Amino acid sequence: MSRTAPVGTPLGDAFHVFDTTLRDGAQREGISYSVADKLAVARHLDALGVGFIEGGWPGAMPKDTEFFARARELDLRHAALVAFGATRRPGLAADHDPQVRALLDSAAPVVTLVAKSDRRHIERALRTDVAENCAMVTDTVAFLRGEGRRVFVDAEHFFDGYAFDPDTALRVLEAAVNAGADVAVLCDTNGGMLPLGIAEVVTEVAARTGFRLGIHCQDDTGCAVANSVAAVQAGATHVQCTANGYGERAGNADLFAVVGNLVTKLGMPVLPDGRFSELTRTSHALAAIANIAPERHQAYVGTSAFAHKAGLHASAIKVDPELYNHMDPVDVGNGQRVLVTEMAGRASVELKGSELGLDLAGHPDAVSSVVATVKEREAKGWSYEASDASLELLMRSALGSSQQAPFTLESYRVITERRQDGQVVAEATVKILVDGERLIATAEGNGPVNALDAALRAALTPSCPWLADVELSDYKVRILTRGTAAVTRVLLESTDHAGSWSTVGVHGNVVEASWLALVDALAYAALRRTPVAASR
Template structure:
């Protein structure tokens, strides 16, 4: 079985994504998670380039990593400066990382037009820099920047750049598709040729500008590369890098490649946690680890899945730490409803046809339950008479005052009654009418159910269902709520956005109370 080493550059190349800025604490957190997953190398940043990366390497050097080799990134020496005098190389030599990955030019066009130096001078810079780091006690890999563009423009010079790094003592030669424009067949052909001319293990580093980073990475491995570089969720400059959350399972599950200590079951949790740390939610349609990767909507598909998951799933979702989801919609048949009830741990009974018809009727009015499991579960329990009504809203009012500068003050008053007939009326301010209504309702219910003080709204989305109806159109509101331990989504539909919000809000708090009751019963 072929062994392929996994090199993660989320903390360096991934950090170049527009809108992402990792703090030192963020980077240490991601490093720990990557090490736990089992990757071989984690590129932490560029020592000497900024105080944050200097602090990171100082602190990361004191961590005990079980699987990953901490790696520092940098460049070859500057033209006209010796390695011993180059501040970049000196910072690399002094940092805590055992490995250094330095990049250099392998495209003659970049050497002559970007650096504006002689071709032989560039080769000397590569060899000198690698040798200096090796003599400083570092293990070194060389990133051949723009390798494939350089190879197809001037094959001999691109190979000469690799040989210069090889003479300097590089232990890996990494071929970079820096512009992300090379096709998989061309990647494979170049790799096969390089293997005939060099004696050092090859790595591959692909960018996704042509949406081919995964395909190019797999093609490179099939052609002989034994290291893959990429990022979690494919984040990176411009269109991103090769997505390790896709590359790794393809290598391990499809190609039968040995990926070392990597625990595939940790891929989905890693994808979500890195997305949270980066404040950039992973794409729901991402293969293997996305929320939609194993989500099924069509009734015939679900019926077949219940007989054998292989009918509509290429792998078992559990292999990558994901889970199957059945989406409830007006396309759902009885089998879909039955499977959804099973997924939510609800009793399977003869009323699934009735539930299916109710779903279809409600979705014809604008409801959509495929992204609102909490509202679906409450609906089923209400239809079955299994849900105790904990409170009822008897009326509410929204007040809005315009202040200087067109700023608006929002206040909501609300009247509620609990299950024992106790009435409470109160008011609360908020940042907008929905927030004011949310605050007022939870404030009123806190008298009867203090635990709701720990429940909060985390996401709120509104969609106009019939734009042609303009201001008279119905709207659908989706709310995501959390109690700090888990989160759930509810839905409300009305021609009035405030009323639709209240429907979703009531469901969210009813669901919170139901969960608390279930937890209490389990602990008794």
């Protein structure tokens, strides 16, 4: 199935989407969730409609213990909360093991137990034998089931253990399921498997045991998503993932890519009605909580997932968007974008103009002008794919629009002073014409661009009071050529109460490159306040 399948009634308990962002995902380098963060993540995952949310390891992690104590704040509507922990220790009764008791104290209705399934780990890491390891699994599962908990068992290192000693790996699964575990989860803990190998083992284990199987994949080979989908195709009905693939080392199977594939390629309605379109929003919200920039090229939910740069692609998309999209991006809450670069042809420019609210299709001369200008400028270092505001101004100019910055420059001057106390201050003076009136303003800043911006505002604010709403929110400089006479590209991001926009400037002088980007930023800010812009 190559197109999006209809999303009907979710599979419910027939299929489990199990999220472990709050445990396995939190092991990613650079992530440190507070308890408040963990509660917020759980709310987003529940709103998306996952079936199970693994909240952490109570008793082992104080933060996780607190999370479960506060879990009553969540009011989950779709998901069941899961506590993670280990089987009893060797030689200790399950009901006397403090870690097992902590799982009960968490009050989570579901418990996931990790159990060794590789004989080498049993003997070397646990320092016990296979019989005692299986007894540990049996006793802990039976005890938790007797206390009214639903139990899943993660068979750690299963694929490596199955390759080394399949009988031991299967004995562990039998111990879990015979004691009452609902699902035996096959874990590719070291992340070394490939899809065909996963499918072969899952098929074989399912045939030999008849157990309900789950899959948990790490991404060390870059195959965690493919491995997870292959396992489902081979018979697994429980898939463990993390938001955006967060996790230790190379990460885990990405929840959004796995769900995207299950729904659109396998036709499996694994989320409640109406929730599939929340994939992109949820991905970005969880990235914000983790304080990690969203991955632009992430499958399904990345801002570049449906972005097209090549002119050949744009020509086909103009005829039918499905010719170069594997699905309708709207289905996952994303959107198609056309990037105008030196690779662009007429179709790219027309489609991008339509995206920006401009009808270029009936203006062939304007299209030719834009294509030629973009190619010429990009050869000199300009880049319009990340600066839609500058591109829109260029398109409007080609269409004959008189929209310009709300001033005409006579001159500017910037000086930088290093004072005796070590403080460095930039001072800028601008001389501009506004409606025929010559204005001069001077201001200081912590750098040349900041000083120029402040001086411009001082001169313009009396006639453009809306400038008070406009802020420069980001400033990026890239040196395009080597040496002290290098060409510099500046990208500015500006914001106001209604949104943000990006502009570009290129010059051998970084101040002039910044000035060009700044002028475009103010011109676009003025455009946003005109009736023409308001009607777009």
